[in-house]
Amino acid sequence: MTQFERRAPVGRLAAIHCLRSSRLQRCYWTRTALATVVPRLLLLVALGMPLPAAIATRPGIAQDNPDDQEQVIEDAVRRIAPSVVRIEALGGLEKVGQVLVGQGPTTGLIVSSDGYIISSAFNFAQQPSSILVTLPSGQRTVAKLVAQDLARMLVLLKVDTEEPLLFPNAVPRDAMRVGQTAIAVGRTFDAAQNNVSVGIISALNRIWGKAIQTDAKISPTNYGGPLIDLQGSVLGVLVPLSNQSQSEVAGAELYDSGIGFAVPLSDIYRNIARLKTGKNLQPGLLGVSLKGTELFSAGVVIGACPAKSPSAKAGLKIGDRIVEVDGQPVNWQAQLKHAIGPHYAGDSVKVVVERDGQRLEVEVVLTDAVEPYEHSFIGVLPGRDRDGVGVPIRFVYPASGAGQAGLVQGDRIESLQGTATTSSAQIREVLAGFDPGAKISLGVRRGGEMRIVEVTLGQLPGDVPVQLPTARSALPDVADRPPSGVVPIRIPEDDHECIALVPATVHPQGQYGVVVWLHPPGGFDDKQIAERWQTHCEQADLIVLAPKSADANRWLPTELPFVRKALDQLMRSYPIDAARIVVHGYQGGGALGYLFAFEHRDLLRGIAAVEAPVPLRAAPPDNDPLLRLAVWTAYSAKSKLAGPIKQGADRLQASKFPVTTIPLPEPRYLDDQELAGLVRWIDTLDRF
Amino acid sequence: MSATRRMIPNVRPPAGIVIFAICLPAIVLGGPAMLQANPSLADAVTGVQPKVVKIYGAGGIQGLEAYQSGFLISADGHILTTWSYVLDTADDSVGVTLSDGRRFEARVVGNDPRLEIAVLKIDARDLPYFALDQAVEIAAGARVLAFSNLFGVATGNEWVSVQRGVVMARTQLSARRGAFKTTYDGPVYVLDAMTNNPGATGGVLTDRRGRLVAILGKELTNAQTNTWLNYAVPITELNSAVVDILAGKTRPRAASRDNVKKPKEPIQLQMFGLHLVPDILAKTPPFIDDVDPESPAYLAGLRPDDLVLFVNDRVVGSCKALLEELTFVDRLDAVRITVQRGQELMEVTLEARP
Structure with a gap:
């Protein structure tokens, strides 16, 4: 790829940004300057602080005189310079994730x-193995990393x-205005000199x-x-920041684009x-799951609120609709x-x-990590x-608890x-x-007799x-059945092929589990x-959905939306039992199956x-x-991938997903008996 | 004729350092509204534009653009530009288009490979030009204008693109060995505008009044941050070289920094009685594993578990980097070594025993 191609797309974005900023900036010089300065002066007076002499004696600030502008910027940088230090971080990794990190000096x-x-x-x-800070006197000293702010991606050194150190004033958030001039200051090119970039504040309350x-x-020339x-x-x-990822290097791809972020110093102080x-x-967490996954659909309703979560401890419950947080x-x-977002764990x-x-107000102490739900x-x-x-x-x-409480097949649970x-x-x-x-207490009817049984819940x-035992009694005869056998599934405007294998006994009043087979x-x-599935489909009320990848030899993750559409179709x-929809795959199909399952929870x-x-790239969800x-x-200990397969399963188990492991004697697909075992597992997914 | 695209024998790949992000091309400033609103800026642009030229030469393959920028430095057609593959044509002539659209075949008068500049000459008279001896020096924070034909946006009598920014820093380009892939290692202005994009090299950087400041550099990545670098070389650094080129003095091709002379007999750690920990990681921190009794290192106070940070003020982040750095030091020379012991820094000077 040429540099031109590599750079062009974001360039357009930058161009738009810059044209806009030039206008805003001029606007600032003529009007907004006073608007910004005056409230701050009032604030200082109110706090009984002496007025900084420089502010009081710079009458030309609002004039459109470029020489004055340069002078003002130079003065501003000179004033902050004693607080801006150069940092050298020595040793450590060359790459963090996919990002090649620089080894040069940075700023603090x-x-x-x-x-x-x-x-x-x-x-x-x-x-890094060592962190060195060059103090204003030019003296290099060793610095300790004290702690990190993992919500705002900062570190404290x-x-x-003995050297006297100056620390700067923080502009309060309410004195910041979009459009006001903002100067980015680093100390990376030269230890004795600051590097500067001039722009404006483009937005407040980001990330x-x-x-x-x-x-x-x-x-990286001015991060920090x-x-x-x-x-x-x-x-x-x-700092580089992203509203999607929490890694140290997230957001760094936007460098020099005209989209940069800064954590307000007033928040830091x-x-x-x-x-x-x-x-x-x-970062602080409420520890609840919300119903629905749309960021902008109306109604924020608690879908789950595990007992160990801070929200449950504060008295929140499933079904509560959150209408206000801290007055917002x-x-x-x-x-x-x-x-x-702005809160930390412990707040x-x-x-x-x-x-x-009814409106109900509670105080929730945010947590840093919700224990995996089980x-x-x-x-x-x-x-x-x-x-x-x-x-x-x-x-x-x-x-199980039910077994120990003496429940038996045929009992009916009539209350919980x-x-x-x-x-x-x-x-x-x-x-x-x-x-x-x-x-929990269950109301159980056996024969004509109803009794309350206390059951201790297990995992x-x-x-x-x-x-x-069979799951249902025989269904009545019916004339009209949906199509059965090998049924083609067609998605409008999609060239992929897909078939469904539907048992001949399919019944409009039945409930069918689905096996999405990724070949x-x-x-x-x-x-x-x-041949493989016919009997199982009939006995266990299953439909097999078998989509075909465009290239028979490999699945692309980009084909998953099509699989989803086929499943929706x-x-x-057919009447589908929502409790028994599984994705099943062998080799590459199985790996893709994990992605599919994680994405379509x-x-x-x-x-x-x-x-x-x-x-590896699939982060197991909570x-x-x-x-x-x-x-x-199911895998064989002889499999080349046995190690990674086991690691993945262990990771899921640690996240409290119920994991069933079936050893295979050889690395191969399932034999009849193992397949029957799989079918039984699917048959139990409506367990409780 | 102009704009000839020729195959070139000597293709310089674009700065081939792995980068982690896309960088940005440039921003063309300047609608009429801007010019009206700020007459002094408009005057500056109007004064500069007639002195800027578009240069067309070799390239056009593998993402190497066959064009760059330059500016007039004499009334009778001398042009200063960057020495690059674009000028490396079979017959040493390139196409030049002036701001008024006139086209010329230009001859390469001479170049300075170390400074990466070249002087061209066209046959013309009474041209507006920048007097090199009137170039000004500016400081970080100064507002600047960059004029260049980046991305080849301008053709014929169209004015080249103007970008606005500030000087981010004035610094040495060769802050560390091997930091940049260029032979130039003198002072530069680092800019906060996206000036250094294809075709921009050889363009002119002025202060906000349109006074000559610097010549736009090549496309480089800053190896210290792995980000694209926008820089320009101060004219005051080039003045004497241009005078030499115009006087017909050939300037010898200076050794590139990649071939900085290494001594025949470099120093070795053992000569100080120093032993590092086994180099097992990709970047094993250079901890001292052992110090021979009564050795120069021992007498200077170095001890096992000290972490070596600098050798002659160059950062050594790993055992490998430390050993590499020592290959630049002759065994007869003293070496200054800075180590970290706990929270303390300690600097010692070591000399090998004869």
């Missing part, structure tokens, strides 16, 4: 007279020195309220340095005492992110929710007949915690609010029962699929992979109380 800002220096986490992403934005050129105003007071500390204790500051109205999820926020038409388990499989009151029990796991039960889905939703180990099992390299033929055409309840590891995902992995 003195924030206390006793040797504390703030800088950008980017400058230390390589985990400490040097021991969920954590940063301001500037069009000055921000890059201050963004100052024309008085030499500090607006913020320059407010929290610096906590950093000085040496404890890292973490919350109508959609993005507003909630904005309200919580407390006032949350107002609506419950049953689903609780009564220990039964539901029957799938939809007649009568409550939910019939098809099977009782012997070692005093509330009538209507479906197995409803029971699973209620259980999402309980942790393993908790006790979802990895083991699959060897034999299962291995080499593709498949329809007959082979039919199938669900519109709203639909997928299981991933069954044969001889396939979790792809376990979710409402969106269950079970994992079934």
